[in-house]
Amino acid sequence: xxxxxxxxxxxxxxxxxxxxxxxxxxxxxxxxxxxxxxxxxxxxxxxxxxxxxxxxxxxxxxxxxx
Amino acid sequence: xxxxxxxxxxxxxxxxxxxxxxxxxxxxxxxxxxxxxxxxxxxxxxxxxxxxxxxxxxxxxxxxxxxxxxxxxxxxxxxxxxxxxxxxxxxxxxxxxxxxxxxxxxxxxxxxxxxxxxxxxxxxxxxxxxxxxxxxxxxxxxxxxxxxxxxxxxxxxxxxxxxxxxxxxxxxxxxxxxxxxxxxxxxxxxxxxxxxxxxxxxxxxxxxxxxxxxxxxxxxxxxxxxxxxxxxxxxxxxxxxxxxxxxxxxxxxxxxxxxxxxxxxxxxxxxxxxxxxxxxxxxxxxxxxxxxxxxxxxxxxxxxxxxxxxxxxxxxxxxxxxxxxxxxxxxxxxxxxxxxxxxxxxxxxxxxxxxxxxxxxxxxxxxxxxxxxxxxxxxxxxxxxxxxxxxxxxxxxxxxxxxxxxxxxxxxxxxxxxxxxxxxxxxxxxxxxxxxxxxxxxxxxxxxxxxxxxxxxxxxxxxxxxxxxxxxxxxxxxxxxxxxxxxxxxxxxxxxxxxxxxxxxxxxxxxxxxxxxxxxxxxxxxxxxxxxxxxxxxxxxxxxxxxxxxxxxxxxxxxxxxxxxxxxxxxxxxxxxxxxxxxxxxxxxxxxxxxxxxxxxxxxxxxxxxxxxxxxxxxxxxxxxxxxxxxxxxxxxxxxxxxxxxxxxxxxxxxxxxxxxxxxxxxxxxxxxxxxxxxxxxxxxxxxxxxxxxxxx
Numbered sequence: 001x002x003x004x005x006x007x008x009x010x011x012x013x014x015x016x017x018x019x020x021x022x023x024x025x026x027x028x029x030x031x032x033x034x035x036x037x038x039x040x041x042x043x044x045x046x047x048x049x050x051x052x053x054x055x056x057x058x059x060x061x062x063x064x065x066x
Numbered sequence: 067x068x069x070x071x072x073x074x075x076x077x078x079x080x081x082x083x084x085x086x087x088x089x090x091x092x093x094x095x096x097x098x099x100x101x102x103x104x105x106x107x108x109x110x111x112x113x114x115x116x117x118x119x120x121x122x123x124x125x126x127x128x129x130x131x132x133x134x135x136x137x138x139x140x141x142x143x144x145x146x147x148x149x150x151x152x153x154x155x156x157x158x159x160x161x162x163x164x165x166x167x168x169x170x171x172x173x174x175x176x177x178x179x180x181x182x183x184x185x186x187x188x189x190x191x192x193x194x195x196x197x198x199x200x201x202x203x204x205x206x207x208x209x210x211x212x213x214x215x216x217x218x219x220x221x222x223x224x225x226x227x228x229x230x231x232x233x234x235x236x237x238x239x240x241x242x243x244x245x246x247x248x249x250x251x252x253x254x255x256x257x258x259x260x261x262x263x264x265x266x267x268x269x270x271x272x273x274x275x276x277x278x279x280x281x282x283x284x285x286x287x288x289x290x291x292x293x294x295x296x297x298x299x300x301x302x303x304x305x306x307x308x309x310x311x312x313x314x315x316x317x318x319x320x321x322x323x324x325x326x327x328x329x330x331x332x333x334x335x336x337x338x339x340x341x342x343x344x345x346x347x348x349x350x351x352x353x354x355x356x357x358x359x360x361x362x363x364x365x366x367x368x369x370x371x372x373x374x375x376x377x378x379x380x381x382x383x384x385x386x387x388x389x390x391x392x393x394x395x396x397x398x399x400x401x402x403x404x405x406x407x408x409x410x411x412x413x414x415x416x417x418x419x420x421x422x423x424x425x426x427x428x429x430x431x432x433x434x435x436x437x438x439x440x441x442x443x444x445x446x447x448x449x450x451x452x453x454x455x456x457x458x459x460x461x462x463x464x465x466x467x468x469x470x471x472x473x474x475x476x477x478x479x480x481x482x483x484x485x486x487x488x489x490x491x492x493x494x495x496x497x498x499x500x501x502x503x504x505x506x507x508x509x510x511x512x513x514x515x516x517x518x519x520x521x522x523x524x525x526x527x528x529x530x531x532x533x534x535x536x537x538x539x540x541x542x543x544x545x546x547x548x549x550x551x552x553x554x555x556x557x558x559x560x561x562x563x564x565x566x567x568x569x570x571x572x573x574x575x576x577x578x579x580x581x582x583x584x585x586x587x588x589x590x591x592x593x594x595x596x597x598x599x600x601x602x603x604x605x606x607x608x609x610x611x612x613x614x615x616x617x618x619x620x621x622x623x624x625x626x627x628x629x630x631x632x633x634x635x636x637x638x639x640x641x642x643x644x645x646x647x648x649x650x651x652x653x654x655x656x657x658x659x660x661x662x663x664x665x666x667x668x669x670x671x672x673x674x675x676x677x678x679x680x681x682x683x684x685x686x687x688x689x690x691x692x693x694x695x696x697x698x699x700x701x702x703x704x705x706x707x708x709x710x711x712x713x714x715x716x717x718x719x720x721x722x723x724x725x726x727x728x729x730x731x732x733x734x735x736x737x738x739x740x741x742x743x744x745x746x747x748x749x750x751x752x753x754x755x756x757x758x759x760x761x762x763x
Contacts, residue, residue, distance in 0.1 A: 004067050008074040015078060015110045019085070022102035 079114035134225035141244035182287035189277035257309035264303025270295035272368035308717035319673035321705035332374035342443035357419035516546030583723025590716030596709030
């Protein structure tokens with residue numbers, strides 16, 4: 001009985017890990033279902049850095065268009 | 067332990083499906099993480115049911131007869147293939163297998179990207195998961211495959227999963243009952259899986275149709291997805307019905323292939339309405355009425371699948387194919403009614419395609435012919451439903467048990483089949499842009515001549531009577547028209563500088579696939595005509611060395627042997643020599659060995675025919691009785707089945723045509739992004755072969 005319950009608990013855990021994977025690992029399925037929210041600006045905490053980052057991004061996009 | 071684990075696995079699967087459904091209905095459909103999570107729950111549920119099915123199969127192969135579902139269908143002496151067939155040979159295993167296949171279809175719907183249908187995706191997953199959850203519920207609570215035999219305090223026994231009050235002793239019978247002898251045919255290894263696959267795959271077009279109704283968005287890609295999934299289901303259903311007919315022909319020993327049995331009809335109904343839907347899905351232009359009716363027919367098809375399940379599994383109808391004992395009737399009725407009525411209500415409320423697209427190059431005449439085909443298929447559905455329900459309803463209302471026999475179905479469906487054959491014969495006119503009846507009739511003149519020659523030749527050589535000569539006429543007509551269109555288009559293309567590659571592309575197009583499928587229909591129809599109209603039966607009592615005539619043939623009984631087998635049967639075999647009688651003399655053709663199998667466990671005797679098969683027809687020889695006393699004798703029935711092989715060949719060609727329609731090349735030629743070469747040669751077919759066509763561009 002205990003062995004059966006243990007096996008089912010492990011199975012339940014594995015199923016839960018699989019089912020809730022999108023919540024704890026966004027690119028868990030190889031990025032196919034990754035939500036693309038556009039260009040990301042991360043690690044920016046000062047206004048000047050933000051402006052620099054925006055300018056960099058703009059140049060980058062302009063260069064891509066060329 | 068194994069039973070508890072397997073049952074626990076099934077409970078987990080059901081919980082996963084409830085979670086998936088609840089997330090879609092009540093959760094945030096805008097958050098893709100929740101949608102991903104519900105998709106994964108459906109996939110996990112199918113994986114879990116696969117595990118449980120694997121465990122049940124293990125129990126069957128290991129002959130674990132303390133489990134009631136194993137006890138009822140298997141026996142230690144059964145060969146491996148029969149033990150495999152035992153999985154679907156009983157109600158419980160069959161329901162688990164059916165649920166697993168339905169879950170497979172739901173898993174496909176949860177796994178496919180549906181990139182063109184992001185808005186529909188949650189609903190597609192939901193409406194394929196809900197029937198899966200419904201049938202899994204039946205497996206868990208009404209037909210538990212892991213129920214065991216328990217000894218009750220009063221000495222009786224009962225089969226249930228949990229120990230009954232006051233009992234904890236599991237009974238372990240010495241051996242199982244064994245598989246019904248009728249189900250030990252090789253076709254039974256493959257016939258039910260094919261048939262079930264055909265049925266369950268119809269859940270995909272159903273889910274797509276429901277998603278369209280809920281979202282109110284009916285894009286072209288949705289109808290293409292409905293077409294492809296319906297075609298896959300139709301392919302498997304065709305093969306399943308064909309294999310079932312072959313099983314009946316080989317095992318039931320009455321010389322026929324189709325008995326208009328209620329369960330056979332229940333299997334035919336989704337095939338008919340699926341055929342109607344596929345014909346409605348052919349025109350590319352979307353119109354308000356057609357798109358609305360396509361969804362109605364798709365919903366009807368899945369309801370008919372559920373109805374078939376209800377009739378077969380509930381014990382409502384008595385049939386050689388039905389499960390006679392059942393606890394499922396009410397639950398199946400609830401599933402059937404709730405899904406059918408919910409579909410009907412949703413279609414009634416929201417089944418309106420907003421607008422007609424502007425007319426395109428497809429002729430109105432052509433779409434009218436396609437609509438007529440669909441209507442005829444639906445009429446056939448209605449005729450069969452009347453035949454099915456009149457006896458049931460009559461009995462419910464206290465009347466005497468009523469029988470609707472083959473005569474009703476032959477008379478009621480005959481004209482409809484003939485009308486469908488006529489429409490099939492003129493189907494090759496598809497690529498020609500004919501807009502008036504006059505143009506159509508003018509184009510048909512060579513085909514009419516071809517048909518006339520075919521009918522005349524068949525009347526001359528085979529003494530075909532007048533009404534039956536219509537079939538060779540239609541077949542000849544169809545052949546000439548197909549060649550006229552196909553060869554004409556390729557010839558026109560080559561004459562105008564097309565490469566061989568482009569012509570091969572044309573020959574592999576959707577149109578060519580449909581032509582092959584319809585050719586299969588005619589070949590099949592010849593098989594039906596041969597057996598239904600020209601079957602000839604001779605019966606006689608022969609002593610060893612005795613001989614009897616049967617048309618142009620004669621049979622001689624050589625000997626009769628009776629012996630027991632290791633799997634508890636008594637087999638009586640007659641050895642017969644088969645001769646051809648013609649003016650030049652008598653020629654030995656072959657030896658055949660019809661037999662009677664008496665199963666000692668089931669106390670059931672099955673007559674297995676000896677068949678001498680040629681393309682022109684089968685000699686189907688049955689041993690119907692035997693006397694092994696001092697003067698032994700055997701009762702022999704010889705049935706001449708002209709053109710019987712045409713049934714199997716025609717059916718396989720129909721399935722091959724459906725498969726060809728599913729090939730990527732054909733998708734390409736039928737999609738909106740039609741490849742240039744194929745598109746070009748198709749234009750030749752329309753312009754070059756049609757009287758209204760101008761010079762190709």
